[in-house]
Each structure stands twice: as structure tokens, then as C-alpha cells.
Amino acid sequence: MAARERLTAISKHLDHRPLATPRSPIGNSPPNNPPFPSTRSLYTENKPKMSTQPEHPTLLIPGPIEFDDAVLQSMSHYSESHVGPAFVATFGETLSMLRKLFQTTDTASQPFVLSGSGTLGWDLVAANLAEPGDDVLVLHTGYFADSFAACFETYGAKPTQLKAPIGSRPQLPEIEKALGEKKYKILTVTHVDTSTGVLSELKALSELVHRVSPETLLIVDGVCSVGSENIEFDNWKLDGVITASQKGIGCPAGLSISMYSGRAMDVFKSRKTPPGSYFASMKNWLPIMQNYEAKKPSYFATPSPQLIHALNTSLTQILSRPLSDRFAAHQEASQKIKKAIADLGLKQLATDPADQANGMTAIYLPEGVKAPELLPNLFKKGVVFAGGLHKEIAAKYIRFGHMGVSVTDPKRNDIDKAIKALETGLSDVGYQKA
């Protein structure tokens, strides 16, 4: 096939399917999932041409995010044996690069990359680091703490949730008090809760935990923070950070990615009971991860070579520049967005600026504006935002994700376009700043 025909074939395949008719959320549906108009031409107007991707609405939800061309192309890597030397080298290199992303040089730290999703990270923690009957303190800043607690219960651990009002986070004195009341094997914190955009402070939290309950493992749910927020695994003495591929790391969904301290691995190795999960068993995966990183072929379950190639490409790009620049770029974009939102007279769920994530913003809708009106209007302008997710207030807010290439690639104009779309979109649906 000639080059031109091939590209036509690709474009044809990647072409838009007919967009669907309005749907009502039901059951476990995320609320406020609006009907999208099927108009295509409208959103291409103010969009700079991407290189190898066909034109499409800019995805600015808190994950999955927009992907770099080279990352997406890596997804089409030709088939390789999962135990052949070429792929083993790629996987091993990827695991080693994760150490840099998490800022850990302690050789006892252990990375894991499994086929799955961010959720699988909870199973890794709950089925391997907790044992039945263990007490776990779950700091609650939104939807995802409830789920992490449910995961612990599945494997027989006893989670206690410390909740904060929506838009806030549990404060250090309360946490100190809770840690004094019971001996907790594990404390979990959601670094950025995707449902609220609330950012938790890890350094001071870790100092507190190490001071008042030094045996407690500090586990971070970094699904919506790794790659967009600074995480100093060694310096902050973290015991585990779980994440996924499709948010700040900028790789398509399909991978559970995590890092554990030597201390956490020792807790795992000294379990009295076998791990509670088979697919998420560190007993099954630890030798595999160690072998891959030592560039030795190894098999427990078949990894996805294409996703690992994409992750490798994404990490190579991320690590080609200082991480501090990356986090500064996210902070800068976030400040710009938060200022624009304040200028529009809108409020965020996260009230205290210190509690506001740098990779996403959860925005209360103004009185009278409904997400099923606003979101399709934004879509027409070529911008995809997400509806609310926190069950108590889902209909009252929208979410704007600003991670990865949308903030780090100077060739894109994603953030300015989204701010502009939000301004005119709100006006279109009748909102006027008071």
C-alpha cells in the first residue's frame, strides 16, 4: 500500500463514529454525562492541527488525557514475544525509569507495572500489605477514599475513614488524634481526589505519621497526581504510591503502576497469611518485576507489549527534562485556569488554595446553569470537560483536567482554548457574572 493510501486507511479507521443520542445516567453511571451534539465541523475552527492524529475534540477531563503523537504511535508497535530480549529490555528500562519519575534512588524501592487500571493498585495494597483484621486509616477527600475503603474490606482489613467536608481535607491535628486512638497498620491518602480536585499535602503528613505512629505504612493514591504533582518518594519517606497510566503520565489507560518502599516490601514478605488476590499477588509478580528490570525473561501473566512501549515513550519524554520544570508548568497552567475561573465569578470545590490540585480543577456551576447544557456547548467548541462525580453534589459541578501535553506542549493551545470556550459557553447558556 502506498504511503498516502495507508494514511487514508488510518484516518478512515480513526474517523468519528456517529455520535450518540442523549442518554440518561443510570445505576453506576457518572452523573451529568451530557448528550453531545453530532456536529463535527464546529470544533475544528480554533484548533491548531495536530501532527499525526486526526482532528478531534480536545480531551480535558481528569484522565484519560490528550496523548503525544509518539506515545500513541508506540501503541501500534508490531507484535513481539513478551519474553523475547527486545521486549524484556524495553520493560526493564521502563521499570527503571519509573524510579526516576517517583524520585527514588533507594534500591530497596520496588516498582510494579501490571495490566489493569488505577483501581488494581488498591488491590495490590489491600491484598498484599494488609492482612485480615488489620486496621487501616483512610483519609477521605472524595469519592475515591470510599472505594479504597471498600477494597480493604474485600480483603478482610478494617478501614476507618477520617472524613473532611467536601472541598477540604482532614487536618493534621485530627489525623494525629486518630493515629493515637488505634494502632493502624496502614494510612492511606488520596493525593488528588479526581472527584473533588482536592490536593493533600504529603510531606507534613509523612512527618506526622513517622513521628506519632512510626510503624504505620503511608500509602498514597496518586492516580490523579503522579506526573502532574511533585512526589519525592525517598525524601518524604513514602511507603507506597499507586497510580495509572492515563493521567499525569500521559500514556493510554490499561496499566496499574506503583512503587513501594523497602519497608513496605518487608511488611509484605513477613505476612502471616498468603496474599488475598491471585492476579494482584505480589508473591506472583515480585520475581517477575525483578527479573524484567534485570533484563531476564520471566513469566507469570502476559504483559501488554504495546502499552509498555507507550509507557516507555512517555517516560522517556517526561525524563528528558527536569521534573521540576514539568511540575512548574502544571502549576503555572493551573494558576492561570484558577484565576480565569475566579474572574468569571465561579467557585472551586477546593476552597483553600493550598488544597487545590495542579492537574485538575473542580468548578461549581453558577446558579441556573446545568451541566447537560454547558458541556455539549463546550463540546461544540472542541473541548471536552467532565461532569461531577462526588455523589452528594454531582449535578452541581464540572471538572477540567489540565495534565500532560495539554500543559507541557507549547505547540498546543489547549488551555487558552478551553478557558475561552468556558467563558463564551457560560455566556451562551445565559450566565452573566453578578
Added chain:
Amino acid sequence: MAARERLTAISKHLDHRPLATPRSPIGNSPPNNPPFPSTRSLYTENKPKMSTQPEHPTLLIPGPIEFDDAVLQSMSHYSESHVGPAFVATFGETLSMLRKLFQTTDTASQPFVLSGSGTLGWDLVAANLAEPGDDVLVLHTGYFADSFAACFETYGAKPTQLKAPIGSRPQLPEIEKALGEKKYKILTVTHVDTSTGVLSELKALSELVHRVSPETLLIVDGVCSVGSENIEFDNWKLDGVITASQKGIGCPAGLSISMYSGRAMDVFKSRKTPPGSYFASMKNWLPIMQNYEAKKPSYFATPSPQLIHALNTSLTQILSRPLSDRFAAHQEASQKIKKAIADLGLKQLATDPADQANGMTAIYLPEGVKAPELLPNLFKKGVVFAGGLHKEIAAKYIRFGHMGVSVTDPKRNDIDKAIKALETGLSDVGYQKA
């Protein structure tokens, strides 16, 4: 970027990494993973040019397999919201197509597609259909029955293995006897054991189970058979078939795919204890799968839109022709390969022709020929075979996978090339037919 430059960029990215130096298998490593030479030009000689994929050695292991260009291109689909109507439609359509692949029209049948691997299917079965203390009969035809049994133990079920000599399978009278000795909640059978190439007969087995132990659920491990062997889910009254994306279905690895009968789902729904896994909990996933198939957005954990697009493309291709043609093509290629192997004076692990898989062949090496000599020789000829996996005899055999486009795409010459490579390769390493 112009079309030509874009393709150059893609090719460059997909280019070969330097192939690694010899490695010894250790720990959990699959034995006989040979050192591969780093010579590139050698394997391109007798290979017809593929369309959009760069030249690469033809992967003929029992999964992952070679992929069709359009399937691989779907992996690079631009980013979409996992709850947006376009992707929800694609996922829903994919689930519906799976019903056709499994030949089930019973609306009570339930498909699941999760991010993970074939192994995750064992967790789905063991954590949802078995309860702690339940007896399970595991028919053993190789490596994978041991692992499935270990998975059941993880979730508290009590597996009993019924083993056959290597290269054979448990016979119906033995199975009938075993079913008479205990009340088994579940019987599992590996349709094709990837470690031995032994094919199990499902129809007669199902008739036996329904006759002598009608309450026992019949669960098929079809990881190495779905897409390459005929499976009539409804006609054969199966209760569950688990599989993965990267073998007969011809989609890159990263998905756990399975189908359960209404009867199996009723057993799940009448559990006395909660499911033993969180990530593999049908309680968490059932409403999501039902919503996606009804084209309603739904969220438990983020699926991989790119992998789902690739699966959609692959299923669309498979279902565009009669399934019977597909299975006949696999049978025909398999017969050709098995005849060539016999002509070479070689023996298969599976002794009885009725027990030989149609999508792979496990071949005993002749006396004096070692896999670490033969496999790199084949690699130089552009063909990748796998070493042995069954722990008792791993060094004594090799495996040849012949599934998917390698047997169904007339433009490829994969099978003939592989047979020729095997003939000359054996000769190169000193083998002469007695």
C-alpha cells in the same frame, strides 16, 4: 507534517532496538529462552512486505500473535472519554460482538471485558463463582491447570486436580468417577493448554457433566482456543469461557475477556459471601458491562479505549466471514504443520491426533538438538518460535503458534516460511532424519 515524513517518524519510532546478549533463564523464567542474534537483515529475505508495519521477525509463538495492520492502527486511536457517547458505543458494540464470537444468543449470557490479562479470568471465576470451602474439579492437561488451581486456593475454594500423562488429557470415565466421589461446585477444563498443545473435547465433556452432576458449573479456560477453535457456548451448554485478547482473537495483550451463562450468573447472584476480589468483582463490573452494552455511560474503573478499539476492529474482521471458515482455516494450517513435523521425523507432545490443538503445536526436539541452538537459528530466518513451558520437560520441546492472520491472511506466507525455516534450521544444527 507531510504524509511521507509522518510515516518516516512512525517507522523510526518502531525501529528495532539493539537485540540483547544471551541470557540464562532463572527463577520463574520460561526455560529455553534462547539468546537471539542481533543480525537484522537476515530475516527479511523471504518475507513478503507487510503494509504498515516495519519489517520484523514473524511471531509464531502461542500468543501474542502477529496482528493485522488495522488492528494495530486502532491501538493509536486518539484519546476519548471513557464515558463519552462515542467510546461507550464502541465498547457496547464490542461486547455484543463477543456474543457472536462465542456463538451465544441466549440473552442471559453475560460478557465481560476488563483491563488485565488471561490470568485475570481465573480470578473472575474463583472469586465470584466459587465460595470459600467449595470443591472444584480441575482437569489437568499442562502448566495452566496448576495455576488455575492455585488461583482457586487463593480465594478459599478447594481444588482437586485430575491429571493425565503429559501429552494426554483426562478421559471421560475417570472424570465420571471423580464427579461421583464428591459434589463439585465447578469443573474446569483447559480447552488448549498453551504449555502442551493438548486440546480438550468440550461437547462430550459437557454432556457427561450435565448427565452425572448437573449442578456443577462447566468452566472453560479458552485463553489459547477462543478464535482458533470452534466453541459453541449455547449448544454445548457451557457456563463460562475465559480468554485473553492476544491469541486467537488477534488483538494486542491487555484484556481479560470472558462469557458466562445465565446459570453461572445466577450462582454468582446467590452467593452467601461477598466476592473475594475487588478489581475482579462481578458485583463491581456486572452493572458496568450491562450499561456499556446498553450504550449507557458507566464507571467503576477506567477501561483502555485504545485496546477496546483494537478488539472492536479485530472482532469486526473475524465476524465479517463465517466462523466455520475461520476454524477450518486453522484446522487446515494445523494439519499442514503437523504433517510437515511428522515428515521431519519429529513427534508432538499431544500423541493422539484428536488431542491436538489447531492453533499451536508443541514439538519434541530430536535427540541432540537443543532449543538454545535451534531457536536463534530460526530467528535468523525471520521466525520466532517459543521454548518449552511444562516444567517437567521444558528443555525437551519447542512450541509453534499458528493462529489469527498468520493462517487467515492469504497475503502472508507465514506458515510455509516457518515450516521451511524449521526444516533448514534443524539441518543447520546437525539434525538428520533417521
